Amino acid sequence: MIKERKVNITPDMTWRELTPGGVIQDAGNAEDFKTGDWRSMRPVWNTEKCKHCLLCWVVCPDNSIKVEDGKMTGIDYDHCKGCGVCTAQCKFGALDYVPEE
Amino acid sequence: MAKRVSLSGNEAVAQAMRQINPDVVAAFPITPSTEIPQYFSQFVANGQVTTEFVPVESEHSAMSACIGAAAAGGRVMTATSANGLALMWEMLYIAASSRLPITLAAVNRALSGPINIHNDHSDTMGARDSGWIQLYGENAQEAYDNFIMAVKIGEHPDVQLPVMDCFDGFITSHAVENLEMLEDEEVKAFVGENRVAPYALIGQEPVSMGPLDLPPYYFEHKRQQAEAMKNAKRVILEVAAEFEKLTGRKYGLxxxxxxxxxxxxxxxxxxxxxxxxxxxxxxxxxxxxxxxxxxxxxxxxxxxxxxxxxxxxxxxxxxxxxxxxxxxxxxxxxxxxxxxxxxxxxxxxxxxxxxxxxxxxxxxxxxxxxxxxxxxxxxxxxxxxxxxxxxx
Amino acid sequence: MAKLVEIRWHGRGGQGAKTASLLLAEVAFNTGKYIQGFPEYGPERMGAPITAYNRISDEKLTIHSNIYEPDYVVVVDETLLKTVPVTSGLKKDGAIIINTSKDPETVKKELNFEGRVYTIDARKISEETIGAYYPNTPMLVAVVKVSGIIPEDVFLNDIEASFKHKFANKPHVVPKNMEAVVRSLQEVKGL
Missing domain, CATH: 3.40.50.920 (Rossmann fold)
Structure with a gap:
């Protein structure tokens, strides 16, 4: 879920509306930028095989393995770029790597 | 009450710095501006100011430190000349485009070569398109006055730009002349005790600064800069009018x-x-x-x-x-x-x-x-x- | 005194000619004058000939060039007489003041200058009073006396205050410097 931003900077804003010098008033706004459509391959999670070791969470460069209370809960496809690092390291066959359709 | 004093241009500007008592001064020595950080570091050592003095290893670092400190929300100053200004070059543009009101005493000296330490305007004329406001002064009095006004001009909400206080190396910087100095309290009241930064890296609402600015935004940010420079003309005159009330000395464009x-x-x-x-x-x-x-x-x-x-x-x-x-x-x-x-x-x-x-x-x-x-x-x-x- | 007095100092790097010019500016400033004191920076080496300047005026000064037609020339080191054209542009009704043990008549013969010539043995005065060779105090006194920029009594009070301020950490040297001042006022010889 996207937090309410002080200024949601978008490419249709005029120079009068943009913050001076490109200041980003809200730290951590990378979340606003959806990179999920960069994927050509996608990781698919098999809940039955998953041991919740969370090594996939450790290696994911985009913070796209969702975790709650020490357990994996899913994949953030809004931001996962489909690099496949999580699937390559999984020792339990709990992450498949399949082409995007 | 103004004090009648005899000072060199460098001494006068160092005194203005002391009276302003900025948060940070980061500087590297170069003739003929060296005396400014030299005198100022004595004020720091004597406890006459609360400024953090950052002795750096180059002018590039001096301007970088100024940018960092100004981005953090501080009131920031430095001094340089000629080749030192040239070494600051890329950072000058970053200071201006990041909209950071840094005050720089630019003691004019020939930008080599052949190597020469004496006065001309090739250094600051070269920096004229860096996005800095440039004030030029005839003598020690004007160098002092412009330095104080520069703070108020640069920090104005409609401006938010860095300012160079340009005056002639040796001819003004090293010659002793008559001038009138304001009282410390008058200067502090004129510029305000602290800078009020609209955005800062530290504080209650920290922000990010200096992001990668790609084609969808860069042009708009440059247009903002142009507007700030247009606003500066009005603000410079407003600040001058206020300064005249305080000192009786009249300044225009x-x-x-x-x-x-x-x-x-x-x-x-x-x-x-x-x-x-x-x-x-x-x-x-x-x-x-x-x-x-x-x-x-x-x-x-x-x-x-x-x-x-x-x-x-x-x-x-x-x-x-x-x-x-x-x-x-x-x-x-x-x-x-x-x-x-x-x-x-x-x-x-x-x-x-x-x-x-x-x-x-x-x-x-x-x-x-x-x-x-x-x-x-x-x-x-x-x-x-x-x-x-x-x-x- | 004329409205504007222009003075050119000739010395060698390290001898204090620049300091003397700044001191003179300070002393004149304290009497309410408009002043300029500035050196001409060259290769900054110990012993190299250097030039420094003073403008002293009752009116605001705006000219910022060097001085080409001085009213007074001060030569802090007499060996410069052989190598530097010290009288260049010196006004005919002006004067030159030289640090030398020679008398003005002897020096005048060596100089190509029609105007007034003054000498002072700054080395002797300085060594006998201060105890070391600091020519700038006697030369400063000589130029004050010869030019009449400042009344002597005003100057004496002012310079003592300056010394007390300058030598706050070693007050015992103040009387010695004042002795040098008083002797210098007496020992300037002129034609």
């Missing part, structure tokens, strides 16, 4: 000296303007209609105002203490002539390059320029691009 009914005028900046005033007085005593315009604000450039001030003269010589090597005239000349186009047409407008690398600028040289102008008015014959004071 430029100074007009005996321009009423002048037929031949010189446009010039910094210390040589004082020498030229003496020439104007002596030629006026002979009945010659001569006048002088001393540009104080070069960035933003007072184009309309200058054209208006020059609208009644017959001939103008724009004197540059730097050549832009366009083979067509100096940088101030180019801008003044461009400002006159369509606003004050039909004048003789010529360029004189003078005083490079510390060549002494004498009354004789200035007198020659006025004489050349009168000859041009009479005969209609003249060269546009001239050097004066050079061995031919």
């Amino acid at each position: 430029f100074e007009e000296y005996r321009m009423e009914d002048a037929e031949a005028a010189i446009v010039i900046l910094n210390s040589s303007a004082g020498t030229a005033k003496a020439v104007v007085d002596s030629l006026r005593a002979e009945g010659k209609k001569v006048g002088l315009i001393k540009i104080r604000v070069f960035r933003p450039f007072p184009a309309e105002e200058l054209a208006e001030a020059l609208s009644k003269v017959k001939a103008v010589a724009v004197m540059d203490k730097a050549d832009s090597f366009s083979a067509a005239g100096g940088p101030v000349f180019t801008e003044v002539r461009s400002a006159m186009y369509g606003r004050a047409d039909g004048k003789i407008v010529v360029s004189y390059i003078y005083g490079l690398g510390g060549r002494d600028v004498t009354t004789n040289q200035i007198e020659k320029v006025y004489n050349d102008l009168f000859s041009a008015i009479e005969t209609g014959k003249y060269e546009v691009y001239n050097y004066v004071g050079v061995r031919e």
Whole structure:
């Protein structure tokens, strides 16, 4: 879920509306930028095989393995770029790597 | 109450810094600006200021530290000259485009080479398009006054830009002259105890600064910068009016000296303007209609105002203490002539390059320029691009 | 005194000619004058000939060039007489003041200058009073006396205050410097 931003900077804003010098008033706004459509391959999670070791969470460069209370809960496809690092390291066959359709 | 003092330009600016008591001063020594951080570091050591003094290993680092400290929300200052300013180059642009009101005492010196430590304006003229406001001053008094006003101009909400206080190396920086200093409390009240930064890296609402600015945004940010520079012209005059109330000393975008009914005028900046005033007085005593315009604000450039001030003269010589090597005239000349186009047409407008690398600028040289102008008015014959004071 | 007095100092790097010019500016400033004191920076080496300047005026000063037609020339090191054209541009009704043990008549014969010539043995005075060779105090005193820029009594009070301030950490040298001042006022010889 996207937090309410002080200024949601978008490419249709005029120079009068943009913050001076490109200041980003809200730290951590990378979340606003959806990179999920960069994927050509996608990781698919098999809940039955998953041991919740969370090594996939450790290696994911985009913070796209969702975790709650020490357990994996899913994949953030809004931001996962489909690099496949999580699937390559999984020792339990709990992450498949399949082409995007 | 103002104090009557005798100080060198560098001492005067260091005193202004002490009175302002900024959060951070980061500087690297270079002749002829060295004395400013030298005196100031004594104030720090003596506990006369609470400033964090950052001795860095280069001017690039000095400006980088200033940018970091200003981004954090601080009131920040430095000083440099010539090659030091050149080493700051990429950071100058970053300071301006990040909209950080840093105050820089730019003690004018020839930007080598051949290597030369003496005065001309090739350093700050080169930095004229970096996005900094540039104020120029004739003597120690103006260097001091401009430095104090620079803080208030740069920090104004409609401006948020860095400011250079430019004055002549050695001629102003190292010469002892009379000036009037404000009381410490007056300076503090004038500039305000602390900078009020609209955005800062630290504090209750920390922000991110200096993001990668790709084509969808960069152009808009440059347009903002242009607007800030336009606003600066108004703010500079507002700050000057407030300063006049405090000190009685009047500052504008430029100074007009005996321009009423002048037929031949010189446009010039910094210390040589004082020498030229003496020439104007002596030629006026002979009945010659001569006048002088001393540009104080070069960035933003007072184009309309200058054209208006020059609208009644017959001939103008724009004197540059730097050549832009366009083979067509100096940088101030180019801008003044461009400002006159369509606003004050039909004048003789010529360029004189003078005083490079510390060549002494004498009354004789200035007198020659006025004489050349009168000859041009009479005969209609003249060269546009001239050097004066050079061995031919 | 004339409205504007222009003074040119000749010395060698390290001898204090620049300091003397700044001191003179300070002393004149304290009497309410408009002042300029500035050196001409060259290769900054110990012993190299250097030039420094003063403008002292009742009116605001705007000229920022060097001085080419001085009212007074001060030569802090007499060996410069052989190598530097010290009288260049010196006004005929002006004067030159030289640090030398010679008398003014002898020096005048060596100089190509028609105007007034003054000498002072700054080395002797300095060594006998201060105890070391600091020529700038005697030379400063000589130029004050010869030019009449400042009344002597005003100058004496002012310079003592300056010394007390300058030597706050070693007050015992103040009387020695004042002795040098008093002797210098007496021992300037002129034609």
